[in-house]
Amino acid sequence: MRKMILATPLAMLFAGCFATQSDVQVLQSDIRTLRGEQLAADSARKIQMDRALASMRTANDSLDALSTRLTRFRSDMTSSMSSVQQQLLQVQELTGQSQRRIQEVRASLEERQSATAPPDSTGAPATPGPNALFQVAREQMMQGSNAAARQAFQDLITKYPKSDVAPDAAFYIAETYAAENNTAAADSVYARVASQYAGSPRAATAIYKRGVAAQAAGNGDKARDLFNQLIKKYPRSDEAALARDRIKTIK
Amino acid sequence: MQLKQILIAAVASSALALTPAAARAQNPTVPEGVRLGLNYTLGTKPGVLVLPMDSTGGDSVRAILQRDIDYDDRATVITLDDQSARAMMPKTGDDFNYPIFAKLGVVAILRPQRSLTGITITMYDVAAKKRIQIGGFPLTDQVNSPAWRMAVHRASDEVERWIFGTPGAAATRILFSGGDKQIWVIDSDGENARKLTSVTLAMSAAWSPDATKFVFCGFTPSGSQIAVYSFITGDLHWLSGTARGLNITPAYSPDGRTIAYASGSEGGTDIMVMQEGDASPSRRITVGRGSDNTSPSFSPDGRQIAFMSGRAGHPEVYTMDADGTNPSLLTEFTYGEQAYRASPDWAPDGRRIAYESRIDGNFQIMTIDMRDRSTKQYTSDGQNEDPSWAPDSRHMVFSSTRTGPRQLWVLDAESGRMRQLTHAAGARLAAWSPILKP
Numbered sequence: 001m002r003k004m005i006l007a008t009p010l011a012m013l014f015a016g017c018f019a020t021q022s023d024v025q026v027l028q029s030d031i032r033t034l035r036g037e038q039l040a041a042d043s044a045r046k047i048q049m050d051r052a053l054a055s056m057r058t059a060n061d062s063l064d065a066l067s068t069r070l071t072r073f074r075s076d077m078t079s080s081m082s083s084v085q086q087q088l089l090q091v092q093e094l095t096g097q098s099q100r101r102i103q104e105v106r107a108s109l110e111e112r113q114s115a116t117a118p119p120d121s122t123g124a125p126a127t128p129g130p131n132a133l134f135q136v137a138r139e140q141m142m143q144g145s146n147a148a149a150r151q152a153f154q155d156l157i158t159k160y161p162k163s164d165v166a167p168d169a170a171f172y173i174a175e176t177y178a179a180e181n182n183t184a185a186a187d188s189v190y191a192r193v194a195s196q197y198a199g200s201p202r203a204a205t206a207i208y209k210r211g212v213a214a215q216a217a218g219n220g221d222k223a224r225d226l227f228n229q230l231i232k233k234y235p236r237s238d239e240a241a242l243a244r245d246r247i248k249t250i251k
Numbered sequence: 252m253q254l255k256q257i258l259i260a261a262v263a264s265s266a267l268a269l270t271p272a273a274a275r276a277q278n279p280t281v282p283e284g285v286r287l288g289l290n291y292t293l294g295t296k297p298g299v300l301v302l303p304m305d306s307t308g309g310d311s312v313r314a315i316l317q318r319d320i321d322y323d324d325r326a327t328v329i330t331l332d333d334q335s336a337r338a339m340m341p342k343t344g345d346d347f348n349y350p351i352f353a354k355l356g357v358v359a360i361l362r363p364q365r366s367l368t369g370i371t372i373t374m375y376d377v378a379a380k381k382r383i384q385i386g387g388f389p390l391t392d393q394v395n396s397p398a399w400r401m402a403v404h405r406a407s408d409e410v411e412r413w414i415f416g417t418p419g420a421a422a423t424r425i426l427f428s429g430g431d432k433q434i435w436v437i438d439s440d441g442e443n444a445r446k447l448t449s450v451t452l453a454m455s456a457a458w459s460p461d462a463t464k465f466v467f468c469g470f471t472p473s474g475s476q477i478a479v480y481s482f483i484t485g486d487l488h489w490l491s492g493t494a495r496g497l498n499i500t501p502a503y504s505p506d507g508r509t510i511a512y513a514s515g516s517e518g519g520t521d522i523m524v525m526q527e528g529d530a531s532p533s534r535r536i537t538v539g540r541g542s543d544n545t546s547p548s549f550s551p552d553g554r555q556i557a558f559m560s561g562r563a564g565h566p567e568v569y570t571m572d573a574d575g576t577n578p579s580l581l582t583e584f585t586y587g588e589q590a591y592r593a594s595p596d597w598a599p600d601g602r603r604i605a606y607e608s609r610i611d612g613n614f615q616i617m618t619i620d621m622r623d624r625s626t627k628q629y630t631s632d633g634q635n636e637d638p639s640w641a642p643d644s645r646h647m648v649f650s651s652t653r654t655g656p657r658q659l660w661v662l663d664a665e666s667g668r669m670r671q672l673t674h675a676a677g678a679r680l681a682a683w684s685p686i687l688k689p
Contacts, residue, residue, distance in 0.1 A: 142622060179554070205576045212574045238538040242575045245535050 104135065130156050130163035137172065146176040167193065167200035174206065183213050201237075204230060208239035211246065220250045297358035297414065300329040303336050306365040308394035312403055316361065316372075318440055319407035319421035322670065324645070324663040326414060329357050349380045359414060363406075372406060374413055384413045397443045401687060404439070408686070420643040423684045426456035426465055427650075427659055430677020434467055434480070437659075439641070439683075441672050447480060448487065457502045458684045465682070466501040466510055477501050477512055479527065492525040492533045500546045504573070505553040511536070513545035522547050522558055536575030548597045548604070549573070557581065557595040557604050568595045568606050568619070581619060582606070583626070592617075594637050598644040599685075603664075605638035605647055616649050618664065629662055638662075639683045648672060650679040 128136070137152030153169040153176075160166060174189035186209075193206040211226035227243035234240050301316045303309065321328045331339070340362075341347050352360060360375040369390035376383045388406040392398040404421035411419035421439055429435045429446065434456045437444040450469035458465050464481045471489065474496045480487045490510070497515030504511065507527075514523045514533065520543040523533035537544040542562040549556055553573060560569045563584055571578040581604065582592045591609035598604065603618045608628075614636045616629045629635075633653035640647055641661075651660045656676035662669050 139622075208576055209574070238578070239576060241538045242536065249531065249534055 108132075127159065130160040130165055133159070134165045134169060137169065141172060141176060141179075144179075146179050150176045167197035167202045170197065171202040171206060174209070178209070178213075183217065187213055198233075204234040204237040204239040207233070208243060211243060215246065215250060224250050296325060296327045298329045298356040299326045299359045299361060299414070300331065300336070300352065300355070300357045302340055302360065302362045303333050304363040304365065304370070308390075308399070309363070309365070311395055311400075312363050312370060315400060315403040315440070316363065316407050316410070319404060319419060320411065322421065322440060322661070323407075323411055323419040323643075324666055324668055325411065325419075326359075327356070329355055331355075346380075347375060347377075349375075349377050352377045361410060369402070370406065372410060374410065386410075386413075397438070400438065400442060402689070405689070417643070418686070420641040420646060420683075420686065422687050423642060424462075424687065425639075425648050425659065425672065425681050425683050426458065426467075427648075427673070427678050427681040428454040428456065430675060434465070435678070437673060439661075441674075444673065444675075450478070450487070454680050455500050456680070457682050459503050460505055460507045460685060462684045462687050466503060466512075468499050468501060468512070475499055477510065490525065490527070491530050493523075494533070498523075502547050502549060504549050505551055509573075511547035511549070511556060513543075513547070515543070520544055522556070536573075537571070537578070538575070546594050548595050550597050551599055551601045557597050559593040559595060559606075565589050566591050566593045568592050568604065570604075581624070582608075583624075596639050596647075598640045599642050600644035602644070605640060607636045607638065607649075616647065616662065629664065629667060635660075637680050639681050641683045642685050646683075648681040648683050650681065 133156040141149035177186035190206040207230040215223035374384040408419040434448040452470040456467040501512035519541040522537045525533040546559040568582045638649040659672040
């Protein structure tokens with residue numbers, strides 16, 4: 001049994017040693033073929049890789065171009081927006097100036113009309129219009145004649161309650177009190193402006209003025225309430241921006 | 252020629268006329284209840300003659316009085332050489348030969364004399380042929396020292412008050428940024444220029460209302476910051492309530508408690524306010540939304556602020572309430588016009604605002620009337636910038652290149668007359684003081 005176990009490997013060894021030369025050549029040819037196929041496959045893969053890389057590069061370039069275009073577009077948009085904003089501000093300024101001019105012209109017209117109008121049945125001269133009254137009142141105010149200005153503004157509101165300048169007149173009544181350091185009266189009239197003329201730009205200013213006065217008087221809670229009310233009602237107004245800063249300073 | 256005589260006030264009290272001059276010289280102030288009086292032709296500048304004064308510093312007293320009256324622009328100084336003037340002085344006990352003075356065009360004679368504590372000035376009305384005013388002025392400092400000269404300027408201002416009813420503005424000084432980028436101060440007559448600071452890029456000085464200190468901006472490691480200089484202590488301290496970065500063009504409120512200035516960031520430049528001595532952060536009072544808002548100048552009552560803003564696309568002068576509300580375009584805005592109007596300064600009487608305006612490529616000094624918004628141009632040669640009103644609301648100091656290098660000039664807004672104040676190159680950003688108290 002032990003002899004049979006040794007004989008098998010020996011037989012196999014002798015069989016291998018006796019492979020023919022043609023067998024070796026076939027083997028070598030196979031190896032060459034395999035190598036060739038390997039090289040061909042590598043080359044194809046490289047071409048594919050190069051193509052893929054080129055595609056990626058192209059894609060990157062396209063992305064870059066797109067990004068540049070986007071940035072330029074954004075920049076153009078920002079510039080346009082800024083320009084639009086600037087023009088809006090200019091329009092606002094011009095509107096303000098034009099309104100002032102229109103008011104002056106209206107006042108002048110009203111003065112002429114009242115000068116040429118026949119007296120009423122009682123013989124009294126024709127009453128001036130709202131713009132003429134407003135103009136007179138403003139002049140009185142600028143001269144420091146607060147009581148006279150107040151009277152003229154009050155006349156305007158009484159006679160022409162629906163006039164365009166009625167909110168301004170009410171606001172300036174409060175300003176005349178503030179100029180006289182009569183803070184209680186000023187606060188009361190500012191409050192009336194904010195409630196009666198809530199749609200006027202003067203409303204936000206009136207609330208802000210009340211808040212500032214309350215803060216100056218040491219009434220921080222009232223000031224904070226008023227500033228918060230202003231921010232809530234007129235969030236995009238200049239006064240709201242100022243109120244946000246003011247709230248931070250309330251101790 | 253028929254003269255329309257005007258009487259500014261009534262004659263001096265008889266008690267004053269009877270009081271010996273030597274005794275009155277002890278009293279440095281004009282007695283209570285004295286009324287002023289001088290006759291001169293309406294619409295003309297009355298001729299004033301200042302007589303020579305014997306004693307140390309007498310020539311300087313006369314020269315300063317003459318120059319101050321001349322610079323005040325309301326009177327014509329009749330100048331006579333010393334010998335001729337002395338020949339016209341009366342001998343003891345005699346009165347002036349008034350007709351000769353009248354022929355020379357003299358309306359008022361001023362006679363300065365040495366007193367125990369300083370000088371006594373007597374004013375004679377040539378038309379009325381009598382003495383109408385007398386006042387004593389202490390001069391305790393060394394002759395021609397800055398304090399001594401300032402005391403003589405005060406005497407000049409009082410004499411102006413005798414003649415016109417309102418004082419002059421000679422007893423004042425002017426702060427400015429020199430060519431060395433430091434803050435300097437100079438007397439209103441151009442004398443006694445001296446440097447006050449030694450910080451980097453010091454500029455935009457502004458007086459406190461009591462003239463005991465001034466606020467300015469200078470460059471520090473934290474950027475341009477705001478500092479206060481005290482004339483009393485000579486100390487300088489940087490204010491802590493400002494943010495890092497750009498803080499410029501400070502100004503005191505008329506009550507002296509608030510300092511307004513412009514603070515810049517990436518989102519534009521806004522005007523801020525802070526309480527001096529309060530370390531809490533400053534508070535914004537403009538909502539420029541990205542625009543530049545600078546150069547605040549308070550109205551005399553402190554209720555409004557004039558400032559420069561670029562919110563409409565280019566710099567224009569605006570006004571607003573001191574709390575930041577009611578911003579309103581003050582100067583004329585024309586759509587499409589690239590105007591540049593800046594550096595507003597509110598006149599002490601509140602009636603006008605001076606500013607600079609670019610006209611044909613050069614900056615010129617303008618004023619706008621606060622009542623009817625009418626404007627007036629005062630300059631046309633060279634670059635003229637940064638106007639600042641004198642306390643008399645009549646004169647302005649401004650920087651100008653009219654003779655080449657940038658210098659400070661003084662302008663009389665009534666007559667348009669100008670005089671050069673500084674002579675060293677590069678002076679700019681001037682600020683005229685209030686009347687300086689002793």
